[in-house]
Amino acid sequence: MTQPFELPHFYMPYPARLNPHVEEARAHSTAWAREMGMLEGSGIWDQADLEAHDYGLLCAYTHPDCDGPALSLITDWYVWVFFFDDHFLDMFKRTPDRAAGKAHLDRLPLFMPQDLSTAVPEPQNPVEAGLADLWARTVPAMSADWRRRFAVATEHLLNESMWELANIDEGRIANPVEYIEMRRKVGGAPWSAGLVEYATAEVPGAVAETRPLRVLMETFSDAVHLRNDLFSYQREVEDEGENSNGVLVLETFFGCTTQEAADTVNDILTSRLHQFEHTALTEVPALALENGLRPDETAAIAAYTKGLQDWQSGGHEWHLRSSRYMNQNVTSTPLWQAPSGPGTSASDVGALLASAAADRLRAHTHVPYQKVGPSRLPDFHMPFPVQLSPHLDGARHRLAEWSHRMGILTEGVWDEDKLDSCDLALCSAGLDPDATPEALDLSAAWLAFGTYGDDYYPLVYGHRRDLAAARLTTARLSACMTLDGEEPPGVPANAMERSLIDLWARTTADMTPDQRRTLKESVDKMTESWVWEVANQLHHRVPDPVDYLEMRRATFGSDLTLSLCRMGHGPAVPPEIYRSGPVRSLENSAIDYGCLINDVFSYQKEIEYEGEVHNAILVVQNFFGCDYPAALGVVHDLMTQRMQQFEHVVAHELPVLYDDFDLSAEGRAAMDGYVADLRNWLAGILNWHREVDRYKSAYLARRAHGFLPDRSPALPAPPPAAPAVSAVSAVSAPGVPAVSAVSAPGVPAVSAVSAPGVPALSGVRSVFVAPVAPAAPVLPVG
Numbered sequence: 001m002t003q004p005f006e007l008p009h010f011y012m013p014y015p016a017r018l019n020p021h022v023e024e025a026r027a028h029s030t031a032w033a034r035e036m037g038m039l040e041g042s043g044i045w046d047q048a049d050l051e052a053h054d055y056g057l058l059c060a061y062t063h064p065d066c067d068g069p070a071l072s073l074i075t076d077w078y079v080w081v082f083f084f085d086d087h088f089l090d091m092f093k094r095t096p097d098r099a100a101g102k103a104h105l106d107r108l109p110l111f112m113p114q115d116l117s118t119a120v121p122e123p124q125n126p127v128e129a130g131l132a133d134l135w136a137r138t139v140p141a142m143s144a145d146w147r148r149r150f151a152v153a154t155e156h157l158l159n160e161s162m163w164e165l166a167n168i169d170e171g172r173i174a175n176p177v178e179y180i181e182m183r184r185k186v187g188g189a190p191w192s193a194g195l196v197e198y199a200t201a202e203v204p205g206a207v208a209e210t211r212p213l214r215v216l217m218e219t220f221s222d223a224v225h226l227r228n229d230l231f232s233y234q235r236e237v238e239d240e241g242e243n244s245n246g247v248l249v250l251e252t253f254f255g256c257t258t259q260e261a262a263d264t265v266n267d268i269l270t271s272r273l274h275q276f277e278h279t280a281l282t283e284v285p286a287l288a289l290e291n292g293l294r295p296d297e298t299a300a301i302a303a304y305t306k307g308l309q310d311w312q313s314g315g316h317e318w319h320l321r322s323s324r325y326m327n328q329n330v331t332s333t334p335l336w337q338a339p340s341g342p343g344t345s346a347s348d349v350g351a352l353l354a355s356a357a358a359d360r361l362r363a364h365t366h367v368p369y370q371k372v373g374p375s376r377l378p379d380f381h382m383p384f385p386v387q388l389s390p391h392l393d394g395a396r397h398r399l400a401e402w403s404h405r406m407g408i409l410t411e412g413v414w415d416e417d418k419l420d421s422c423d424l425a426l427c428s429a430g431l432d433p434d435a436t437p438e439a440l441d442l443s444a445a446w447l448a449f450g451t452y453g454d455d456y457y458p459l460v461y462g463h464r465r466d467l468a469a470a471r472l473t474t475a476r477l478s479a480c481m482t483l484d485g486e487e488p489p490g491v492p493a494n495a496m497e498r499s500l501i502d503l504w505a506r507t508t509a510d511m512t513p514d515q516r517r518t519l520k521e522s523v524d525k526m527t528e529s530w531v532w533e534v535a536n537q538l539h540h541r542v543p544d545p546v547d548y549l550e551m552r553r554a555t556f557g558s559d560l561t562l563s564l565c566r567m568g569h570g571p572a573v574p575p576e577i578y579r580s581g582p583v584r585s586l587e588n589s590a591i592d593y594g595c596l597i598n599d600v601f602s603y604q605k606e607i608e609y610e611g612e613v614h615n616a617i618l619v620v621q622n623f624f625g626c627d628y629p630a631a632l633g634v635v636h637d638l639m640t641q642r643m644q645q646f647e648h649v650v651a652h653e654l655p656v657l658y659d660d661f662d663l664s665a666e667g668r669a670a671m672d673g674y675v676a677d678l679r680n681w682l683a684g685i686l687n688w689h690r691e692v693d694r695y696k697s698a699y700l701a702r703r704a705h706g707f708l709p710d711r712s713p714a715l716p717a718p719p720p721a722a723p724a725v726s727a728v729s730a731v732s733a734p735g736v737p738a739v740s741a742v743s744a745p746g747v748p749a750v751s752a753v754s755a756p757g758v759p760a761l762s763g764v765r766s767v768f769v770a771p772v773a774p775a776a777p778v779l780p781v782g
Helices: 021-038 047-053 054-064 068-093 100-111 126-141 145-161 159-169 176-187 191-197 210-238 246-254 258-290 295-321 347-362 391-408 416-422 424-431 437-464 467-479 493-508 513-539 545-555 556-567 573-579 581-601 602-611 615-623 628-660 664-689 697-704 728-730
Strands: none
Touching: 021 054, 021 068, 021 126, 047 246, 054 068, 054 295, 068 100, 068 191, 100 145, 100 159, 126 145, 126 176, 145 191, 159 628, 176 191, 176 210, 176 246, 176 581, 176 628, 191 210, 191 295, 210 246, 210 258, 210 295, 210 416, 210 545, 246 467, 246 602, 246 628, 258 295, 295 347, 391 416, 391 424, 391 437, 391 493, 416 437, 424 437, 424 664, 437 467, 437 493, 437 513, 437 556, 467 493, 493 513, 513 545, 513 556, 545 556, 545 581, 545 697, 556 581, 556 628, 556 664, 573 581, 581 602, 581 615, 581 628, 581 664, 602 615, 602 697, 615 628, 628 664
């Protein structure tokens, strides 16, 4: 059969190694599969199928260092998961039979009890039999924390099969952001990462959920899945009728050829591997130091990281050999291996290394302060009307008074003119048009705190190149949010602390401890993301596209918005509804639309006047090597598809979710109110950006001199009762060693070390043109 495209040249910097116990694993897994009923008589596989797929070889390549029994157990897990996938395809996707598929999936968590003394049902099919056997053999060796995380990853892998089934039934192809998010769950790589822990070392539970380890797992997942999409396109799309494939997703989104889409998928794959390396070499060591991990805990993280790396190269090697995939004419040459044959020499290795280095360097070569304005505004797809609170005028006056009391207008970052240019009361009036005057004032004050902090970090800590102070400020802000009603430690050191203490007391007065904890986590996530931005500013690094979009939700304060919004709907909506895939999809599509609105309107402000690297349009320009109009077109297309996804979830997925959970009439009404709140949020965000002066070209020209503080705000000093910040954490950064304070702003030196690069796209469609030559930087005054 003719291949639909030529497989691209893969970036694979590490050699694949083969576990010497491969034959033992092959023999064991074959006997085990027969014992579980997966072979002859199952209607899915026979022994010839299993031998052709060769999961023993897959696991021997992906887990090269574990002993024979561990390799056999891991191989059994992979036999089970691939059998589940093929069984679900034949039984429920080809039909399609949603009700039977859901009933099948609903039983499977019963075979993964956290307490092994809990009885499990009698298995009714090979999938259930295999899961019951594997769980009982695996979890005794692992901690309760690992059991919980692995069970969640397994349930995601199983349950998101329903998302694939629904898309097949509707003939719907996901948008790129939705696809990346859902593929992590249904593709199973987070589940694979759990088995890497089993094979190498379990990561300490105290840091398992932190950003560095989360990014390691997510970049690992994305690379595994995108590589699989390239090899499996022919089987999935042309043979099985699947539409959950990254090549097909990009082919549809860009309207390009299959070959161009495949090349772009490979570019994203390479970018994610570079991000993996950047995180492993910079953020992970800092994490160990900042958290005071013991040597054995640090070694466990290192072993786990190496295990993820081994999985990448081993999985690639297996794809080259398995009959399950198309793998003819693969043109990958490992960077460690010199090409051989006529006309080749060791210099070819140098060319490959130079290409990889150029990809990394690309992320650091943006010329700041280029003249780009005014910002171009597309025809936004906004199906919801804006409504404004009748209490708007009073809220404006009261917000100005509050800002004066908190000291926001006296630190040299904001003055009354800048506060007026933001008109944050207008934003609140659109987000919550039915709010009482008191609720509107509180909402506007939260927006002022978040917007001021988002301005403060890059202007003060970024231009000073003082990451230590940014980290200390973030730790102190977290300490301002007490959970049990106690007084915050010490005296507020600046306007941000004073504001947050006031907001916290007013917001949490009637909250339960769990609600306070959720709100605190959402604020912490926002302030910690500002430190991430400062680190990139010091690196002068344009972020990886996927990392940018996911971190943008945090820098925009999205979790804070959602947590406050959810609390207004009371207990009628069970927590598992909010945790469900459809609701998370609804929220993330709305959040992304709001974030991208901001990036479109703020492009001139950030690129021309602030020298920013955190803007989706710039990220697209950097990744695709295209100009501003072309990048804006891509961002606008993505915005439109995210809004269409929001509408799709409301119309098609939420009604099914309500039925699946047998949600009460009160709960359905509460969720309808939540959807209405999100609609108001979307319409209010767009209206606010259109109306305020903050992003308008005339205002920016008038206030160009004011983008740097006219004096240096005082740095906070840690009070005696504040949470301890070690000497290491005070001077280290996620990925960047702290630099002593510098009074004058400057562009950091370009560095290619450990920086994730993103290759350019070649000819996706006519909209992508050659990059425009950068203009000379225009430096801000004063």
